[in-house]
Amino acid sequence: METRQLGRSGPVVSALGLGCMSLSGVYGESNDEEAVSLIRHGLDQGVTLLDSADMYGWGQNEDLVGRAIAGRRDEVVLATKFGQVRSETGQGVNGRPEYVRQACEASLRRLKVDVIDLYYQHRVDPRVPIEETVGAMADLVRQGKVRYLGLSEARPETIRRAHSVHPISAVQTEFSLLYRQEAEETLRTTRELGIGFVAYSPLGRGFLAGGIHDRDQVKGDRRAQHPRFQAEHFAHNRALVDRVEVLARDKGCTPAQLVLAWLLAQGPDVVPIPGTKRRERLDDNLGALQVHLSAEDVTRISDTVPAGAASGQRYPDMATVYR
Template sequence: MKRRNLGDLSVSAIGLGCMSMTPIYGTPDAQESIFTIHHALDHGIDLIDSSDAYAFGKNEDLIARAIADRRDKVVLATKFGNLRNPDGTMAVNGRPEYVRLACEASLRRLGTDVIDLYYIHRIDPNVPIEDTIGAMVDLKTEGKIRHLGLSKAAPDTLRRAHAVHPIAALQTEYSLWTRDVETELLALCKSLGTGFVAYSPLGRGFLTGLLDSPDALAENDRRRDHPRFAPENMTANAALIATLTTLAREQGCAPAQLALAWVLTRGDYIVPIPGTSKRKWLDQNIAALDITLSEQTLAELDQVFSFGAAAGTRYPAAQMKSLHL
């Protein structure tokens, strides 16, 4: 397995996003999810990514079951501060006292005494980032976490956080059809020595070419609420997938592999974490590491998937307001 660095933390060149292993994009098979984590570890993928917000903590419970006898093989990453209320509303909490409570709850669920990479999942606009980071530094001093991360943070927030303590990784969405981080965040991460963790590098499954209409999504699939998966936008975005499929055929790979290989070309400090709950898709993702893209293919992808090419916003309007604070 090829490796990359997030700050001074060495991880596999791709990680495994575990959000879809508990209900969000439909209802996955829990046992197959556990087998998928084992399969990842057996093939050298050690960055395992979760959050206490995923299925109200049940995602961390599942990961605990999967890694109980192989904790030493895992770079365990999880997040706090993104609150999902039972009624469907959302809130954020970055208060120092909450940071400790959330960390200790995650440690219990994960069945471990230390979290390797701990992120604030959403930035709390009502709490100075310096205060949140200060509480995370206290947890590191106590040996409860090893490295600090931010998720969905604006450039200035990253600068302020990094001034308090080095930030190992910034995690946010990045793929062929979500490229806004290229305007400033990627260069800032590189200059600070902060790694960049790209979630949804396959566009929440759309860049696989396997989703051609909302009917392909389960009734309880949250993507049905995402604008890009609305019927009219999926139709508009079909042209992007057609080109991706053609280029992938020329490359001799699957569209998902081409999309993932593209992310891997963007910098050696960038680690994509494609999510899957099935071993067959994990194997496909791993194979993307061996794909070499020509300058012509890169140029064609850059032209077709130019900034803003995708129809529809990444999230519903309410969630868009909480991004990059």
């Protein structure tokens, strides 16, 4: 398994990690026993970076990840996130220092570990200065409860302010061939500061894998709420995926492998974390590590689906994202 380092002094991880969100019923029904088996299969294949969050299944995801790594803790770089909370209106954000400590203790209990390797603030809380939130996260490092710190969906200026308080090892932002403008903007800052970049939703929430041909295929799961899958955007985005499928056939690989290889080729500081509920899909994703792209290939792929070509914003409500 190829490895990459997150940040100048951060953890060394597998070049492809495993995003665990889909194991909590976000994209249709999931089964805990199958999820545990999938994670262990990933470990068997050399995947070391597991990415969870306390809001995935509101604790259920961390519980099953903890079960899956029991007896194999030394094989794992364990990442989880805090900061998204239930509220009267459905969901909110909390970055208060006292909540940081409370959330960490709860995650440690669910994961059944003594230390979290990489602890992210899931969403920036605009009501709390980032310096205060990261200061509390830094206290967790000093207490030995967390090894490295990360941010998710943070703007460049927020990253700079956070990094001035305590070294940030990784920033996690959606990054795929379909949605990359904010990620590429963020990359300029993370590279300047020596921070690793973790690309979540690298397959465009499954769109880029090529298997979604009809909006009914996402009916009943969270993707149906995302603009990219809605009627006014779906056909346009599906046409972009058609282009990717042609390139993949020319390269002799699957569409998922092509776009993951394209992401890996963006630089050694980029680590995609595709998620799946299916073992065969996990194996297919790992096949991207065997797809070798020339500089000309990378340019051709980039030009086939130019930045900004996708239709529809990334989330139904962008107010809590990228700030």
